[in-house]
Amino acid sequence: MTVAVAVALVAGCGVPVSVSSVTAPDDFDTPVPVPPLAPSEVAADGTRTFRLTAQEGTTRFLDGIETPTWGFDGDLLGPTLRASRGEQVAVEVRNELPEPTSVHWHGMHLPAAMDGGPHQPVDPGEVWRPTWRVDQPAATLWYHPHPHGRTEEHVYRGLAGFFLLDDPAAPDVGLPHAYGVDDVPVVVQDRNLDDDGTLDLDGGEVGVLGSLVTANGVHGGHLTVTTERVRLRLLNGSTGRTYAFGFTDDRTFLQVASDGGLLPSPVEATRVRLSPGERAEIVVTMTPGETVRLRSFRPDLGRVAAGFAMGANDEFDVLELRAADALAASPEVADVLTTLEPLREADADVTRTFSVAGREINGRRMDMSRIDETVEVGATEIWEVRNDDAVPHNLHVHDVQLRVLDIDGGAPPAALGGPKDTVYLEPRRTYRLIMRFEDYTDPAVPYMVHCHLLLHEDEGLMAQFVVVEPGAEVRSSTREKSAHADH
Ligand SMILES: [Cu+2]
Structure with a gap:
């Protein structure tokens, strides 16, 4: 195998950051x-x-x-x-x-x-x-x-x-939808192998940054495209690495969905940044007989502390798209994909503030026996989340699909204009997220909110919230095992 060594970069502040490498496959011949x-x-x-x-x-x-x-x-x-x-x-x-x-x-x-x-x-x-x-x-x-x-x-x-x-009731908006033909889920993950072939779990500040990057478990694979347009449902299934996906020829593609469903309109893009746990659906137009690779470019991780690479130097190809010599026609993607139910700041009942730093939320590590937040069902809430570190985190909220209201007071990019459950938190920035809690209450069993850099989650960057009927009493500690397994 060959090893692609990324070119040493100089961080914005002038301090060189470390070089890391990802193993390039010999070929992309494996389906x-x-x-x-x-x-x-x-x-x-x-x-x-x-x-x-x-x-x-x-x-x-x-x-x-x-x-x-x-x-x-x-x-x-x-x-x-x-x-x-x-x-x-x-x-x-x-x-x-x-x-x-x-x-x-x-x-x-x-x-x-x-x-x-x-x-x-x-x-x-x-x-x-x-x-x-x-x-x-x-x-x-x-x-x-x-x-x-x-x-x-x-x-x-x-x-x-x-x-x-x-959603059978949703209108047809021209998205490819033949599973495995022109609508393909792709989970991207990275790992390191020890000399004996076993998985190496040792990592740094954000966890493992693996040199072996796979798509659906394959290192150096290709997808044969038989239609004019192909929809890729990209999932960052890595534990710590953030990707910036695009194509080797810098072609424009359409991002049509984020974590929780369709964007209001397709977003023309050349890159999509996904931190661990995030998804994006993209539609790529192909010409007969061509070959192009899905690449992860050097991701913009935000204002990361000098001296930390966090994968920001890594650039590598993830898979190859190989178009057949004749491509079946695909429908045009509609200009309007869906109408999102409005979540308005004026409708928010509660604002909560979360500081994310180290392995803590608001200065506390995860405690299975402590309820950190109590939410009343039916409430619309704004969660103001600040990454108080100079290193990356993200935030995953269970049960809901939220919307990003603003980032440091400014409007979020169009790609963040849809339903989200996991949001990348650039260092030293504040994200206001709006969400509504509906349908289900349980004063004894909490949902989680946590960093989806999984090392951080495991080390305590997680909190627990319950959703209750208005005015309900909340037990101070949760049951050891809420939904007991059947034998
Ligand atoms: Cu984190």
Whole structure:
């Protein structure tokens, strides 16, 4: 293999930052696999049930090297769950790992006891069966473990999959939608391997910045494109690395969706920055017979402290798009994709302030037995979140899709104008986020709000909030195990 060494850069303040490298593949000849759609059964009462088994396996990331990995229903990653708005879904989560795990439905609006966070552990040999009604716009969501203090390692070992939501009532806005043909989910992750091929978990300030970058688990892969336009549902499934995706020829593409669904209108872009946990759906136009690569360019991480690289120097190709000699026609993408329900500052009932620094939120580390915030159902709230560090963080809020009101008082870029559940926090900046809490209350089971740089989450950068009926009493400590696993 060849090693691409990034050119040394000089940070804005004139201090050189360290050089890091990502391993370039020898070629892009391996087809990028499309995650299989998970089978499901629909019961007489309409409940659609999926089954997922977390298990051990091995993966050949590099020729001739078997790496022990974890996956759902396989050696690495997991099948794509897919359901429609209005459906009651259930998932039988079986744990065949040697230690407890959990499965969190990232981006899903659902009762706290079904959320799959640290209060819903699944012990080895046990089955957990959450169920909820899908009631939110079409979106590219995902699932991954969220065990207390162990999330980074479980995701890094390979436990992650897509959960796609459809909305049959939404109008056709010309987006490619043939799964695995012109509508392809792509999870990008980075890892480091030790000399013996095992996963290296040692990382720095933001966790692991891996030299081995994969798309759907493949290093150096390609997708064959057979249509004029292809929709890529990009997921940053890394534990610490932030990407700035674009194409090797700097072509313009359309970003059509963010974490929680469609943007109001397509955004013409040449880059999309995704921090861990974030998603973007993009539509790329191809010409017959051409080849172009999806590249992660040096990401603009904001005003990061001098001397820290944090992956800001890394530039590398993630996968290759190979267009067939004849491409089937694709519809035009509409100018208006959706009308977002307004979330107005004037309608906000509550403003909360969060300072993110080190491994703390508002000066406190995560405590499973402490409720940090109590929210009344039906409330529209503004969460004013400041990254008080000179290093990157981000913020993921469970249960809701929020909107970015402003950043340091200024309007957010158009790409941040849609529903979000995970927001990158540039150093020393203040983000005002607006969200509404609806439908579900549980005074005893909290939702999480945390940094999705998973090392930070595990080390304590997480807080707990409950959603309650107005005026309800809140227990001071949560139950040890809220939704007990079935035996
Ligand atoms: Cu963080």
